[in-house]
Amino acid sequence: MKTGVLGGTFNPPHLGHLHAARLAKDALGLDRVLFIPTNIPPHKSLPANTATADERCEMVRRLIADEDWAFLDTLELARGGASYTVDTLRALRARGEDDLYLIVGTDMLLSFDRLWRAPEEIARLATLAVCARAADDWAQIERKAAQLRSTLRARIALIRGASLTVSSTELRQGGALRRFTPPAVAAYIEQKHLYGF
Numbered sequence: 001m002k003t004g005v006l007g008g009t010f011n012p013p014h015l016g017h018l019h020a021a022r023l024a025k026d027a028l029g030l031d032r033v034l035f036i037p038t039n040i041p042p043h044k045s046l047p048a049n050t051a052t053a054d055e056r057c058e059m060v061r062r063l064i065a066d067e068d069w070a071f072l073d074t075l076e077l078a079r080g081g082a083s084y085t086v087d088t089l090r091a092l093r094a095r096g097e098d099d100l101y102l103i104v105g106t107d108m109l110l111s112f113d114r115l116w117r118a119p120e121e122i123a124r125l126a127t128l129a130v131c132a133r134a135a136d137d138w139a140q141i142e143r144k145a146a147q148l149r150s151t152l153r154a155r156i157a158l159i160r161g162a163s164l165t166v167s168s169t170e171l172r173q174g175g176a177l178r179r180f181t182p183p184a185v186a187a188y189i190e191q192k193h194l195y196g197f
Contacts, residue, residue: 003033007037009037009050010059012168012172013059013168014171017035021103024103024129024131027157033103035073036088037057040083058188062185075088075091084118089102089122100127109145110144130158177197
C-alpha cells in the first residue's frame with residue numbers, strides 16, 4: 001500500500017494542508033495519506049495561544065471528514081516528547097508500512113539536510129514528495145532536489161500543480177478563517193474561541 005505521510009502542528013489545519021495531500025495522492029497514486037499531528041515540534045515552539053492536542057486532532061478530523069483516502073494518525077502524540085520525523089517513519093515501518101511518501105513543502109526541503117535529525121535515514125525510509133509553497137519556488141526546489149539526490153541518494157518526487165499558499169500563523173492572527181478552512185473547522189474554532197476568535 002502506498003502511504004503518504006503529512007506531519008505538522010495543524011494549529012489550525014487548513015485547506016493548504018488538504019490541497020498538498022490531494023496533489024501528492026493524485027500525482028503518485030497514493031492509496032491513503034496519514035495526517036500526523038506533532039506532539040512538540042523540535043524546531044519551533046508552539047505559540048502561547050495554541051490549541052490543545054485534542055483540539056488539533058478534532059480540527060484535523062473535521063478537515064478530512066469528506067476524504068475517504070485521508071486518515072488522522074496520533075502516533076506522535078501517543079509517543080510524547082519532541083516529534084522527530086525519523087522516529088515516526090521508523091514507527092510506521094515497524095507497523096508494516098513499507099512504501100512511504102513524506103509530503104513536504106519548499107521550506108522543509110530546503111532545510112532538510114541542515115535542520116532535520118538523521119536526514120540520510122529519512123531518505124532511506126521514505127520518498128520525499130515535494131509540493132511548492134509558491135509557483136516561483138520551483139527553480140530552488142529543483143536545485144535542492146538534485147543536490148539531495150547526489151549527496152543522500154534521496155528519492156524525490158516533485159509534485160507539480162497549482163499552489164495554495166496558506167499560513168497557520170496568519171490564520172491564528174486573524175486571517176481569512178472561513179476562506180482557508182472548511183466550514184466545520186471554522187465553526188469549531190469559533191465555538192471553542194481558539195486563537196482569539
